[in-house]
Every structure is written in C-alpha cells, then in structure tokens.
Amino acid sequence: MTHRPPQIVDSHCHLDFSDFDGERDDIIARAAEAGVTRMVTICTRLRNELSVRAIAEAYDPVFYAAGTHPMSAAEEPLASVEDLVSLAQHPKFVGIGESGLDYHYTADSAEIQQRSLNIHIEAAQETGLPLIIHARAADDDMARILSEAYHQRPYTCVMHCFSSSAELARAALDLGFYLSMSGIAAFPKSQELRDIFAAAPLERILVETDSPYLAPPPHRGKRNEPAYTAHTARVGAEVFGLTVEDFAAATTANFDRLFWKAAQWKAAA
Template sequence: MPPRITDSHCHLDFPGLVEEVDGVVARARAAGVHRMVTICTRLRNLDTVKDLAARHDGVFYAAGTHPMSAAEEPMASVEELIALAEDPLCVGLGETGLDYHYTADSADVQQESLRRHIEAAQETGLPLIIHARDADADMASLLSEGHARKPFTCVMHCFSSGEGLARAALDLGFYLSMSGIAAFPKSGELRAIFAAAPLDRILVETDSPYLAPPPHRGKRNEPAYVVHTAQVAAELYGLSYEDFASATEANFECLFPRAAA
C-alpha cells in the first residue's frame, strides 16, 4: 500500500467532481489519500457538502464564505459561523480571506467577512482556512491584528503569495499549504519560499477540481493527484516521499485535531 497522505483542501461538491464523487474518493484511497477536507465556499451549499462528508469515511469539511463571493452572499454572522462547529465532521472555518485580483471592488466587504471568520475561529478553536490573492499587505495586517487580540490557528491555503506574507504567517505560527502551483515548472520562486519554511508548517492539497499538478496539468484535478505535488515537495526538502508524507500527516493532525480524532 502507498504511504498515507491527506488532501487538506478540495471541493468535492464542485462540477467535475460531484458527478462521480464515489469514483473520485475510491481513486484517492487507492493512491494513499486516506483523508480529504472538502471546502464549502457558499453557506447556501452547506447541506450538499455535509452530505458528502457524511457518506464517505475519511472525508471532512470546512465551511465559510469565499472572498470572491462575499459581496454576493448574505454576510454570515459570527454566531452562524460558530454554530458550524457543532458538527464533528466540520474541522475548519473558511475558506475566507481577501482576493483583490478579481474582486478588489468588494475589498471592504471581504475584510468584514474575514474579521467575522477570525472571531469565529477564535471562539471555536477550529482552524481558519485563508485564501489570499494580490492582497498581501492587508492580509498580513488583518491576520496579525486579529491574532494579537486573541490567538487562533490558520492555514494559508494554496499559498502562492510573496515571501513577506509567508514570513508574516509563519511568525504567527500558521501553516502554508502547497498546491499544484508549486509543482509547475516555472514556480521556482514559490518553491524557494516553501523550501525556506519549516517542514513542520507545511501541508499539501489539490484545490481540486482546479490547479492539477504535472503530469495532469490543464486537466481536471482530483484528490488522488495530491501525491504528485507531495513528490515534488519531498524532493524540495531532500526527503523520501514516505518521510514527507509522514511529516505532513503529523502537521495536518496538529492543525486539524478534530479530523485526527
């Protein structure tokens, strides 16, 4: 059997995966991917995501309002977000964050949504799952300010931002998650950021159905393909695949203790 590893961030309810989710989960398990966290990005879809987790062993979920949807969705209250933590299959809050690449016009709404997610993470103890794009300065500021008020745990999902935001996140004790982007041939600068980070702060993910790593780049991604990103990461850290998988398993269980239990 291949070494066990976890896809810390995927979207099993998205088109391209949900239609054949049983096969997707089966292929993941055959590749050694024994756990997946499927992310609900719009709370209106929460029932579908909860059902997917309930029907498949080893599938957990996180829920929140994606920053690119923050202006389109009803603003979730802190109380609504806290209530999510009552379900033992809910292991995190988000993804939330800031995206100024496509939706800079809703920056104020995104920031308020992020503040509410931070407060909910502080109150529940569930880790926060952060999406950041072209918003490094504001992201570092909001995360640092929130953490100074009351500590919380966090992963910078699909990290592809600059060295400054990576250092700010690591200094707060947060984790960086490596997606297929880090395996792209032209992502040398991003790989250097990961290589400079402590191994005990690294997770791996697919963000499927997006961002498939080589040799599947340009095709629909799925959780089984996280092994390709992990193989690149293992080489980056000078480890065998088995040792890197073991390290990220320990990291995942530290950040997501509910999934570990």
C-alpha cells in the same frame, strides 16, 4: 505483496462542485489507491453547507469546512460568528473558511471582504478550529488583518494554496500559521514559490489539491482530483530533500496537529 503508497492528506478540495457529479465514489476510491487517506472538502458559500456536509457524512475519509469565499463576499449574505460557531458543532466540521482577501479579480469588494474575513477570524477564535485563508494580490492587508487579530486573541490558520510573496509567508509563519502546497508548487515555472516553501519549517507544511482546479503535472490543464495530491507530495519531498514517505508522514502529522477534530475522528474510528 502490493506496495502501499505513502499515506497523505488532501487538506483542501471542493468535492461538491459539479465537476465531480456522478463520480464521487470513484474519486474517493482513486484517492485511497493513491494513498490519500483523508480529504477536507470546502464549502465556499454557506447556502451550500448542507450539500457539502452530506458528502462528508457519506464518505468516512471526507471532512469539511465552511465559510464565504472572498470572491463571493459581495454577492452572498454576510455570515455571522454565531452561524459559523453553530455549524462547527458537527463532528466532521473541522475548519472555518475558506475566507480571506482576493484583490486580483474582486478588488472593488475589498471592504466587504475585510468585514467577512474578520467574522471568520472571530469564529476561529471562538471554536479553536483552524482558519482557512485564500489570499491573492492582497498581501499587505492580509498580513495586517491576520496579525492584528492574532495579537488580540490567538488562533490557528492555514494559508491554503499558498502562492503569495515571501513576505506574507514570513508574516504567517511568524504567527505560527501553516502554508499549504498545491499543484502550483509543482509547475515548472514555480521555482520562486518552491524556494519560499523550502525556507519554511517542515512542521508547518500541508499539501492539498484545491481540486477541481490547479492539477499538478502530469495532469496540468485537466480536472484535478484528490488522488493527485500524491504528485504534489513528490515535489514537496524534493523541495525538503526528503523521501516521499518522510514528507508524507510529516505533512500528515502537521495536518493532525492543525485539524485536530479530524485527528480525533480518526482516533475514535
């Protein structure tokens, strides 16, 4: 009898990117072999929503989310709450975003990024779907905006590919939000980040690839893909002092709690 790998979820990838053209069947198959039972593919520009939706419709393990990435906020039409709420009616549309703030490369568009972020927050509040946040070099504004909006009207949220400060981690966790562990957490020099995760409650942790980016060792520097979630999960298990099986089970339960539409699809399947 062959040994089945622990069942895990890649909570954030970009399967529509051209890096995967002509290979998606193989990529989904390799994910399944690695124990990655479900993936959420993220649309970062709303004009690409149809093609991202088509991938989710073509592959049973794939779900999707859509929004305007903060680094594109200045060059894309501003989304409307109505647009996002309408898209969210699709049964495999499971999250709002990714949205957020990125002042590392695009600080000059901070104002439009904040306007876009507030629209995405409102859509999350309206739909009850989780907000998917990209945050880089904008910790103070990020914590303030998320917190102010939450106290006006609660919503759920994941800090995707979390690699920010311990202060932003605490601010997010205090609001009941989730932190997602990417390949960055598996890099040898990321001990400070691993310590931030170790201080968080296990029930608020997800895993992801953000593929095609940020491949964990032993694939660092190469194209990432959902199957490699398994490598990050092994590091996550070490961080929490768990077996890989227990860490995979915990993060999968967390995913089902946060991404409840994906859990409903699984239950109905």
